[in-house]
Amino acid sequence: MIQALNTVKHMSVEIKVPTVGESISEVTLSQWLKQDGDYVEMDENIAELESDKATFELPAEKAGILRIVAQEGDTLEIGALVATIEEGEASAASGDKKADTQEPAKTADNSPSDNAPAAQSDGEVSYAAGTASPAAAKILREKGIDPASITGTGKDGRITKEDAEKAQVKSEAPKAKPTEAGKPAAATETPKAASGARNERREKMSSLRKTIAKRLVAVKNETAMLTTFNEVNMKPIMDLRAKYKEVFKEKHGVGLGFMSFFTKAVCTALKEWRAVNARIEGDEIVYSDFVDVSIAVSAPKGLVVPVIRNADTLSLHEIEKAVVELATKARDNKLSIEEMTGGTFTITNGGVFGSMMSTPIINAPQSAILGMHNIIERPVAENGQVVIRPMMYIALSYDHRIIDGRESVSFLVRVKQLLEDPARLLLEV
Template sequence: MALDIKIPAVGESITEVTIGKWVKKDGDTVKADELLLEIESDKATFELNSEAAGVLRIKAKEGDVVQVGAVIASIEDGGVAAKPADAPAAKAESAAPAATKAAAPSAGTGEVKEIKVPAVGESISEVTIGTWAKKTGDFVQVEDLLCEIESDKATFELRAEVAGTLETVAKQGDVLPIGGLVCKIKVGAGSAAAPQAATSAPAATAASSGGSDYAKGHAAPAAAKILDEKGISTSSVQGTGKDGRITKEDAQNAQNKPVEKAAASNGVSAPKAPAGSRVDDRQKMTSLRKTISRRLVAVKNETAMLTTFNEVNMKPIMDLRAKHKDAFKEKNGVNLGFMSFFTKAVCQALLEYPSVNAYIDGEEIVYHNYCDVSIAVSAPKGLVVPVIRNAETMSFVEVEKEVVRLALKARDNKLTIDEMSGGTFTITNGGIFGSMMSTPIINAPQSAILGMHNIVERPMAVSGQVVILPMMYLALSYDHRIIDGRESVGFLVRVKQLLEDPTRLLLGV
């Protein structure tokens, strides 16, 4: 049996790619996850890895331009390179070929389906196993939630591909590469009967072994102490001990649910130490936190970043909002917030200062003719940056609705990779936490980021008079490599202008 290697969907706007350099030759024996070739798109170069082990048959030459989805090679089974995991299955098949064939689907052939970490996004190479919804021995139906998978960008749900009996392999907190084995499902409808029988005759379970789960979620003494100290209830912990008992290890690995965490500011819920205690707590960084840390440092090191400031009189916008917010809400079902003003003002300014909306790709500068505005949102697990696409074409209502939609998904950890990738410019609002002034860090590979701050009444000199006005400082951090001072300052002044006189947005002046 041969497996076709196709061009994956590498990005939404990419329809065709150029075959780059083949790392493997026709007829080579390749292992799963081994690099096969490079593919070039108009945006970036991607690597394509083998999805299976076998003998490579190349069908597309270097330099060929092919459509996304086109078959460029196939992997033929066999040879010594067969994956170890496949070996026993293959042996079993050859030992009793007739029997296996006859046994048809779903009849509990004992076939074991391995569930692996799916490719969740182009830049994601490893994931962290989150909470298990099922445990070893559970019978799962197709599409049943098995466990959560956390990547550095988002949390995914891993669902059962087949019905059968689950055997977990990876534990909560394990870090696995893409393609890593998460669990196995012993395919078969036969086992479905077992739990049913057990529940239909509860009296009998006492006598028969293993059927009873009265102790599910019971914490062993040491586990109970640890959970209490962490402030986690036993009901939110998946016990891996006998019949679902919570072991000391379970308790040690237990983390607060995201919902509870959200209460703490910015998800940085360091465990509360008792007064006077000098005990330090060490926690593993989540993969999201690791990525944030790596990227922020990279930006600091690899760009020529600096920040320019300005201040904006918020009174006109506040007056406008006060006047129309009720009607706006009534008509559109969404509040008229500041984000729509800022987004629209930024889009207008971006179109006028294209270098602020551009990025460096190697030795070229890529200018965007559209404004995909990323919005920094504080999610339970850390900072995420969903994107409002084509914000320049959106109305105020559309922007507000999109902001609400993305923020809700961020809060529930439901943002997809697509919703977070791309983006040509970022807005971050430290004002909601009370920040007066800050120097935000660029969201790479973008070249600039606008920082909003809190609104404070300040005495301002207006036409020789001191007037108290609601003022906000604005900060624009930018990459000086492609944005000159004239553009960055001009951009920020333009944003200020548009915000202080929002009717300009209407007229585009």
């Protein structure tokens, strides 16, 4: 008996939630990349896990047949069992799947009803038939729908999250009103249906979205946040880009965008006004003699802020390459926790979505954030003449506990000065 147990244990490997960071205690299984019974290769990604900071993929630790334990939407602690991988060949796995999907022939005398659970190939009802996954069960509870009324499309008749989202409450026929003796029954009045679609759907907040929500509320409640505004004439930078963008791209292999100019201007201004680059820890103020710039990027699952390390030492083309690399990783959900950790100052560009003006919220524990906005041609006074210039509003939100009004306004004016005369960025004057 002991030898048999050891043999079974040797033949399968348990796949558990790995340790992904010191501050992360649980993750959410967001998506299976493989199905139960599939043959997987060693190091092949089988699932996506989502923490409150990032999304990462779970690889197979050996080649074999995948046996799923946890379901999509489950919240799992670090070290929890996700799946097992049994020894086997690809042909065996495909054979198992065929056997699982076979159904007995239906006849006119013995056809399953719409609500009957799916049957296995041996004719016995599976224990999973009619059982809702944790994510599906929650959705059905919120809708007030009995799982027994749902036909599951998952393995062995299991009710999946998609089944629950598609399920609708069955409406009951209106009861006829009793009539008085001798009086004809009045025609039943049917309520007027509301015009247009009035559907609603509920989705569980992802770990990333819940963390974003908590942090934003904490910043509003725990900091003395204030915002100061200014505007920048973007014509000098736009003229410079138009003149050198082709040569720049040919030489460095990357386009010349606005972000590199703003990053360089911010780094120069932060060296002069160090409180804007500082943070509060307990009863102390921590001043950094380096600049790690966080850039806000809209990713498929929410806003993320990857960090450009030592941005103050980088050239324009090095900054542009870093921006492209981090933005691509963010869109593909490939950012690591290290790439999103730290940062001493943040730049966010709401202008790409058409924002004219906004008050960005500080990215804690930082003390300030710069907001860029869209560029609009407006009439402005210049040397006593009204001229049309491409103008951009910029906003600096800052923690008034550490940054005074003089420092915040002077910092923003310095950024404006550098952007309106970009030669200063190159000459560092």
